[in-house]
Each structure stands twice: as structure tokens, then as C-alpha cells.
Amino acid sequence: MDFLTKLLRDLSIIFSARKEIPAEKDNTIMLEPKEEIPAEPENKIKDHMYDWSNLKPLELSDPDLVQVPWLKYYKVEWPKNQMVLHHTVSGPGIQGDLNTWKAFEAHIATCMIVERDGKINQLFSSKYWGYHLGVGKASLDQGSIAIELDSWGGLFLGDGNNKQFGKNADGTPRIIKTISGKFYTVYGSVVDVPVTHYPNGFRGYYYYESYSYEQLKAVGELLLLWHKTYGIPLTYNDDMWDVSQRALNGEKGIWTHVSYRKPSDKQDCHPDENLIHLLKTLPTLV
Numbered sequence: 001m002d003f004l005t006k007l008l009r010d011l012s013i014i015f016s017a018r019k020e021i022p023a024e025k026d027n028t029i030m031l032e033p034k035e036e037i038p039a040e041p042e043n044k045i046k047d048h049m050y051d052w053s054n055l056k057p058l059e060l061s062d063p064d065l066v067q068v069p070w071l072k073y074y075k076v077e078w079p080k081n082q083m084v085l086h087h088t089v090s091g092p093g094i095q096g097d098l099n100t101w102k103a104f105e106a107h108i109a110t111c112m113i114v115e116r117d118g119k120i121n122q123l124f125s126s127k128y129w130g131y132h133l134g135v136g137k138a139s140l141d142q143g144s145i146a147i148e149l150d151s152w153g154g155l156f157l158g159d160g161n162n163k164q165f166g167k168n169a170d171g172t173p174r175i176i177k178t179i180s181g182k183f184y185t186v187y188g189s190v191v192d193v194p195v196t197h198y199p200n201g202f203r204g205y206y207y208y209e210s211y212s213y214e215q216l217k218a219v220g221e222l223l224l225l226w227h228k229t230y231g232i233p234l235t236y237n238d239d240m241w242d243v244s245q246r247a248l249n250g251e252k253g254i255w256t257h258v259s260y261r262k263p264s265d266k267q268d269c270h271p272d273e274n275l276i277h278l279l280k281t282l283p284t285l286v
Helices: 004-015 095-102 138-142 213-230 274-284
Strands: 063-067 081-089 112-114 121-123 145-150 155-158 162-167 171-175 194-200 204-210 251-254
Touching: 004 251, 081 194, 112 213, 145 162, 145 213
Parallel strands: 063 121, 081 145, 081 251, 112 145, 155 204
Antiparallel strands: 112 121, 162 171, 194 204
16 A cells, blocks of 8 residues: 555544534523513504584484384484483493393383494484483483493503402402403403503593594584584583583583593593593584
8 A cells, every 4th residue: 555545544534423512502601581561552552633523413314323123212302401421331232231231121222222333222312311420310310411432431451460350240240350451341351452541540540441542532522413403502621521400400512421420330421532522612613
């Protein structure tokens, strides 16, 4: 074997036996990702004002006005002095509201239910009446016209902790582990809706479903129509957002359910800035 052949053989043996040199250890320190605390969903917090300057009284031919077959009201005409705003604490559609009212022996109902898309459901003529205030003074129900706005009402912002949402069918507490950043209804369901935030709270809640533009437009049109029909004043009442003796005395004007009931009883309506803006604008339109 010549010298060159022997050298090539030896080199082949050396390289085939060589162990792979491990890669240099990566000393980069990997930090555990911080758990993000969900902020209030910015796209859900309403922060703009609507323009009501061109609002007109509702036309009875308006396609958004729908007659609902409903028998549980009192077909007796009464002079009308007050217009009262409510919200339902329910999801989309009116069937759940109607089913709730049907369960009562008394004729409980509002003249109108306005859905989130602006659809106006008329249960009976505004000249008739149904119970809607719950203050034990029938003359107030008889002398007022009531509107319900479909709304979840007060909401809770989840924080990752357990929270009780009422009771189960067997009477045990209904406990739900909330998800941080999600909004919950009083029934414990998660909803994805525009929200109005009250930093100081309003009647036990810091968050409420915002009333939609379409809803408020319909409300404004109805109030203008009833002002024209019954002469009910459109003057804005600053004391309408808490129990008002003036409302309880039957003073003419626009009120809300909270004008008659204590905070632990009722939270409708909440003082949505666009609702207030609407109510303050109405007197300038007549």
C-alpha cells in the first residue's frame, strides 16, 4: 500500500469515528408571558352622541310600527298625563316579555315595546291602559302611557372569579366562574353588546346595555306624537332618575320607572347620555 492510499484510509477512519460537537447552549432567558388583565372592551363602551335635530312625530303608517295581538289590558279610556320609560331586562325579541306578563293574573303590559333595531310593537292603543308601575296606585297606571325598551339592563364585568347569578331550579345558588373582560347579564349569560359605563354606579350596577340609536329615535317619535295627541309636556325633568314625589303625585311630563320605585326594586331606565340628550332636545322641536 503506497503512502497516499494509507493516508486517505487513516483520515476516513478518524472522521467516521468523530463525535458530533454539540451546539453551543443558548443562554437566552425566556420570560414567562405576563397574564394580561383584560381591559374594558373599548369598542363596546359607547362614547358618542346622536343628533336628534330632525326628529318628527311618529307617523302611524311607519313600517316600523307593528300591531301585536294582545288581550291583557284594560280597554277603558283615561285622560293621559304622563309618559313613562322602562326597559325589559331581556334579550332580542318580545316573546319572552309577553310570556312573563301572561303569567300574571292582573293585566300587566306597556303600550309599546321598542326593539333594538327600532321596531315598535304596539300591544294596545295609548288611550287604554295596563299595570306597569307597581306602586299600588292604579290612577298612575291609568293616567300614563308606557314604553318598554328591549334591553339586558344592568350588566356585570367578569373578573375571573366566581359570582352568584340567582338560583338554580332546585333553589341552590347558581355560581358561575366569570371570564375576565366579558359582560354578564343578571341571568349569568355572556353578552356582546354596546355598554354604557357609570364609574360611580347607578342603582347597583356600573355597566348597562346602551340603548341603540334606532330605539331612541323611535322613543323620540312616540313622545312627540303623544305630546301632540294628549298635550303632555316635553319639559326635561332633572329629578326623573330617582324616586320623584312629583312623579308619584301624577305631575304631567316624561318620567322613568326609577321615578316611582326605590333602587333595590327597579333600575329602568338608566341615564344613558343619548337618552338624556334626546329628552332635552324634544322641547326644542315643537
